[in-house]
Amino acid sequence: xxxKQELAGLENEWKERFDRFTAPEPTRENTIDLIxxxxxxxxxxxxxxxxxxxxxxxxxxxxxxxxNAFLSQWNFYGSTSWLLTGVIMLILTITISQNxxxxxxxxxxxxxxxxxxxxxxxxxxxxxxxxxxxxxETLSYYPLIQQMFTRFIFVMGLQLIITLPLSFFILGNTNSxxxxxxxxxxxxxxxxxxxxxxxxxxxxxxxxxxxxxxxTQILFDKQxxxxxxxxxxxxxxxxxxxxxxxxVSILLLSSILVKQRLLRKN
Numbered sequence: 001x002x003x004k005q006e007l008a009g010l011e012n013e014w015k016e017r018f019d020r021f022t023a024p025e026p027t028r029e030n031t032i033d034l035i036x037x038x039x040x041x042x043x044x045x046x047x048x049x050x051x052x053x054x055x056x057x058x059x060x061x062x063x064x065x066x067x068n069a070f071l072s073q074w075n076f077y078g079s080t081s082w083l084l085t086g087v088i089m090l091i092l093t094i095t096i097s098q099n100x101x102x103x104x105x106x107x108x109x110x111x112x113x114x115x116x117x118x119x120x121x122x123x124x125x126x127x128x129x130x131x132x133x134x135x136x137e138t139l140s141y142y143p144l145i146q147q148m149f150t151r152f153i154f155v156m157g158l159q160l161i162i163t164l165p166l167s168f169f170i171l172g173n174t175n176s177x178x179x180x181x182x183x184x185x186x187x188x189x190x191x192x193x194x195x196x197x198x199x200x201x202x203x204x205x206x207x208x209x210x211x212x213x214x215x216t217q218i219l220f221d222k223q224x225x226x227x228x229x230x231x232x233x234x235x236x237x238x239x240x241x242x243x244x245x246x247x248v249s250i251l252l253l254s255s256i257l258v259k260q261r262l263l264r265k266n
Contacts, residue, residue: 069142073150085121086162089114093166103171107179108230110170112218115186115229118159119214122194123207125151145199145260152195159187178233185242186229190214192249199259 060068092113100106126148142150163183171179193213198206221228229245231238 069146069150070154072142073147073154085117085159089117089162089166092117093169097169104232104234107170107182108232110167111183111186111230114163114183115190116211116214118155118187118190119194119207119210121155121159122152122191122198122210123203125155126194126198126203126206143260143263145256145263148195148199149256152191156188156191159191160184163187176233178238181242182231182233182238185245189229189245189249192252196252196255199256 093110096106096110096113100109164180167180167183190210190213194206194210196206197209200206201209217229221230226235226237227241229241231241235241
């Protein structure tokens with residue numbers, strides 16, 4: 001076999017290989033169809049989930065918005081945790097009622113300890129479970145302040161529901177609305193302190209600051225009984241002190257509006 005024939009054979013062999021991988025020439029109809037599909041893809045806009053959510057939110061009633069806000073925050077403090085809190089408060093209540101001879105002394109001890117439980121509950125409700133939850137909080141449709149305020153209402157409302165029936169174990173027949181005020185006012189105050197300090201300084205610093213305020217009150221309770229957070233209805237300035245505590249709590253809550261404005265500016 002001559003070199004010429006050998007080269008011709010190789011040429012035919014490679015030509016056959018290239019023919020195998022050569023695509024057929026598209027028809028005019030195929031080209032038009034491809035151009036039409038490209039145009040359709042360009043016309044279809046990607047779905048903006050946040051915009052869709054905001055549109056859906058605007059069509060909801062106020063009641064639906066409030067309900068959805070509460071449901072969105074329930075997973076941060078579910079029914080199991082509330083059941084555990086109720087059990088702890090029940091054990092504390094029974095222990096104090098069985099080991100105190102004087103109902104008034106038992107009542108003062110009781111509101112001091114349930115105030116500490118309130119601080120623990122507030123710190124637990126405001127924590128971020130992990131980095132993933134922290135990212136979800138930041139990217140949530142609801143602003144972080146609104147999320148925290150919703151949890152604050154959760155804690156205060158359910159804590160009140162738990163406290164009311166337990167007060168009968170301590171006071172018995174002497175129970176009255178004044179004693180309920182004396183029990184709820186410190187709870188509300190420390191709840192507000194925990195909420196506000198957390199919003200301004202963060203969860204850990206907020207809990208430490210609230211515990212510091214509680215500890216200071218306990219240490220100097222006897223020396224400054226007339227301005228104590230823990231008052232009995234028999235005290236001369238009971239209503240005045242409770243009114244002052246409630247007013248201070250409301251003023252502290254109003255500082256959240258300042259925090260919200262600062263966040264908007266940033």
